[in-house]
Amino acid sequence: MYKTLAALSISTALALPGVSFAVDYSDDIRKNDYKWFTFNLMQSINNRIPFGFQDDTYFEMEFGGRSGWLDLYGYLDVFDVLNSSNSDRNKPEGSNDFADNFFFKFAPRASLDAITGKDLSFGPVQELYISTVTNVGDNALFEHYIGIGSDVQVPWFGKVGLNTYARYVRENFGADNESEWDGYMISTNWFKPWYTLSSGDFITYQGYLDYKFGASKISDDVNRTTTAVEWFNGIYYHTPQWAFGYGLKYYHNMALFKDGGFAGDTTGWGHYFSANYKF
Template sequence: MAKFNATLLAITVAAAMATPAFAADYSDGNTHKNDYKWMQFNLMRSQGAKIPFGAQDDTYAEMEFGGRSGIFDLYGYVDFFDLFQSNSDDRHGGDNMFAKIAPRMSLDGLTGKDLSFGPVKELYIANVNNIGDKALFEHYIGIGSDVEMPWFGKMGLNAYARYVRENYGAANENQWDGYMVSTNWFKPFANFSNGSFIAYQGYLDYKFGANDVSDDGLHSSTSMEWFNGIYWHSDRYAVGYGLKYFKDMALVKDGSPIGNQDTTGFGHYFDVTYKF
């Protein structure tokens, strides 16, 4: 949950980012010509992360995966908290895991038509599912896209409506409540003779319009997470640091007297990755 997509596209589109993106072309009926898959394991350390209820400093393991098969595009990860079962870990005795599963279905591939326009190279029906092991289950559904941006190259840009299935007993459970706009990027900017490179990678998630519980003293109607990572990549390994800005993380109001919340400010992330 803390990293929440930090290395999205890190393996799958590294080569594509080095060159301009082109509109999806499925006119030949071959929707599997761009298939790929990847998986990696990350050892993560969060320090000062503005996670609700004081879960700020944690050492955890993450299984991260993604790929494409035909018209379906997938990104996901599962975090396993308090990896070393340490009493000094802020997650100790709390949630054990968090999972994010984010499939998208290509509308270009589904229709067999080129739906690109301007910088938008491909359109999707986009979905995100956030699942915590202690009463958290959110669904997001909307429209996704791949866009071509100056310098950055290919970026993801998605807009969703939010459905709350479980939210630790909050009053907005089993309701539509709010929206999210998200973007992510992966830009190699320094290449070495051995094939390794350094990349600027990150994402920005902005949630808004979550009004059903915003007056309960704990929740906010808006929230933002902005991750900025510098990572060194080789074929098998990656090492990186990320600086993340939080604003009312997870729609929990900063400074709330309920739990003395600290959910706004900067947090630090350190990552060592092994790629399969």
């Protein structure tokens, strides 16, 4: 498994052009420390969450930063925050249809450069990490990812996160692969300011691409798939205190549920509108 992860990470990184962009921690391991935290009010339209939870207004607490060798990103989504009957996650009075109330993502990465004190950069790869992700829903989802991560310098985009993981399934809506290692994920993320106003406000192209594959232990289930894609493309307007954005997201077999199966519509384009308050 680990040989597969290393081969995938290195081959993907080497496919990108560029020169070495090393991060030097020899003088101060904390010189690149930073942190950020936002409260986000989100509106999703026609997203492809399994079991028909497509339209919702929800609250998100999002955070990230760097502290020495630890790089961190995460968020907590609280669904149907307005208790609206127009939300697909709203539970009608007397109904037994229970939807998730929250979703939590926690994604710490440990810098191998900072821990070892060595320059591990090569080509466009700026820094290497041991990367992890944990996804938790309060109904029937609990999964862990661990693998090799990197920061890669990409033309125009600048620094892009590139991570390759193996997937451990703790809970998966009752699937046969629970309590098993099953599949892999390659993920990228970016934050590109591309226009700055005279006021200092700026516009960004920000997003991520997650590709899951190799989930072979559920391949015999007609309602499951071995591959899935989530691709988020956001255009955001940033001020010092606020950000306002629109996101166009493509789903393919969301969460490894086959499109048109018992989980419903899991492939297609979804839309997100966001108002973010920055701390």
